[in-house]
Amino acid sequence: xxxxxxxxxxxxxxxxxxxxxxxxxxxxxxxxxxxxxxxxxxxxxxxxxxxxxxxxxxxxxxxxxxxxxxxxxxxxxxxxxxxxxxxxxxxxxxxxxxxxxxxxxxxxxxxxxxxxxxxxxxxxxxxxxxxxxxxxxxxxxxxxxxxxxxxxxxxxxxxxxxxxxxxxxxxxxxxxxxxxxxxxxxxxxxxxxxxxxxxxxxxxxxxxxxxxxxxxxxxxxxxxxxxxxxxxxxxxxxxxxxxxxxxxxxxxxxxxxxxxxxxxxxxxxxxxxxxxxxxxxxxxxxxxxxxxxxxxxxxxxxxxxxxxxxxxxxxxxxxxxxxxxxxxxxxxxxxxxxxxxxxxxxxxxxxxxxxxxxxxxxxxxxxxxxxxxxxxx
Numbered sequence: 093x094x095x096x097x098x099x100x101x102x103x104x105x106x107x108x109x110x111x112x113x114x115x116x117x118x119x120x121x122x123x124x125x126x127x128x129x130x131x132x133x134x135x136x137x138x139x140x141x142x143x144x145x146x147x148x149x150x151x152x153x154x155x156x157x158x159x160x161x162x163x164x165x166x167x168x169x170x171x172x173x174x175x176x177x178x179x180x181x182x183x184x185x186x187x188x189x190x191x192x193x194x195x196x197x198x199x200x201x202x203x204x205x206x207x208x209x210x211x212x213x214x215x216x217x218x219x220x221x222x223x224x225x226x227x228x229x230x231x232x233x234x235x236x237x238x239x240x241x242x243x244x245x246x247x248x249x250x251x252x253x254x255x256x257x258x259x260x261x262x263x264x265x266x267x268x269x270x271x272x273x274x275x276x277x278x279x280x281x282x283x284x285x286x287x288x289x290x291x292x293x294x295x296x297x298x299x300x301x302x303x304x305x306x307x308x309x310x311x312x313x314x315x316x317x318x319x320x321x322x323x324x325x326x327x328x329x330x331x332x333x334x335x336x337x338x339x340x341x342x343x344x345x346x347x348x349x350x351x352x353x354x355x356x357x358x359x360x361x362x363x364x365x366x367x368x369x370x371x372x373x374x375x376x377x378x379x380x381x382x383x384x385x386x387x388x389x390x391x392x393x394x395x396x397x398x399x400x401x402x403x404x405x406x407x408x409x410x411x412x413x414x415x416x417x418x419x420x421x422x423x424x425x426x427x428x429x430x431x432x433x434x435x436x437x438x439x440x441x442x443x444x445x446x447x448x449x450x451x452x453x454x455x456x457x458x459x460x461x462x463x464x465x466x467x468x469x
Contacts (some may be wrong), residue, residue: 196432
């Protein structure tokens with residue numbers, strides 16, 4: 093079996109773009125992948141087109157060799173865009189391998205360790221009371237994990253005000269849902285170390301499951317300071333590409349949950365290595381999944397086969413998203429994603445439906461401080 097083509101499918105679906113990748117073979121078996129850096133789809137297409145000549149004619153089952161070739165086949169490292177492109181191809185190759193061997197991908201990663209994958213989904217509200225009610229509604233649907241965020245005020249985000257607002261929303265949700273429901277706070281890299289420390293200390297009485305990605309990724313050493321002052325568990329890593337960017341946080345045990353993004357970090361091949369490394373430090377994985385059905389399916393395959401799994405992000409809490417494009421998706425039930433015995437990732441792609449979602453150039457939302465300067469979204 094040989095790779096015959098690598099196709100890119102950028103689409104626009106409501107509020108954002110997605111980039112899906114299809115790897116085809118001469119055996120008629122195809123695999124699906126997904127590019128992970130939103131609003132950089134054109135750059136992703138360029139990176140994938142650059143990789144394509146190295147893949148045509150190769151054995152798609154020889155995944156580790158192709159991963160090394162895509163990462164190290166050029167003199168200069170390609171950066172995060174390149175690793176997201178590698179991720180999309182790598183996930184598609186695992187899909188092909190599972191189909192060729194007639195096994196779900198998780199069976200190729202070691203087997204099924206659990207019969208369901210607990211997920212968290214995000215909630216929001218304009219007021220603490222509204223957020224609390226949304227939390228209660230989700231708990232009634234069966235969700236055991238909820239995620240709050242650091243709220244802005246009509247596009248303005250100042251650190252001290254954001255901390256006060258976040259704590260007020262968290263306290264209201266905790267009072268509403270009780271002690272048995274796990275609650276996370278996604279900082280979305282919006283705070284600097286001093287405000288992160290204030291947030292962590294003020295949230296401690298409300299028992300957060302974890303504080304997610306408080307700082308930007310450029311200087312992971314800053315987590316040393318945060319770790320010294322914050323007792324709440326920390327979940328970090330949704331921006332990181334490859335095992336090397338996780339190195340310091342794992343080896344110095346500066347995180348409790350690794351926020352692997354399979355569509356950025358290097359696909360299933362690299363995520364599996366990082367998960368094993370985390371296991372030696374008693375760190376669990378909590379994969380990042382703000383994307384579409386392929387990302388969700390890849391995450392589930394890793395979660396099912398990983399002992400040190402914690403919880404899975406499922407941002408929309410649906411498995412009918414883009415249902416015409418992906419008529420078969422990972423099944424969902426009451427706050428959990430469920431395994432299937434379908435070979436590969438467990439999704440099917442209807443290429444004819446791509447025309448229903450014409451690509452539209454778009455950029456991500458932006459936040460500012462009250463003085464007009466740009467801050468992290």
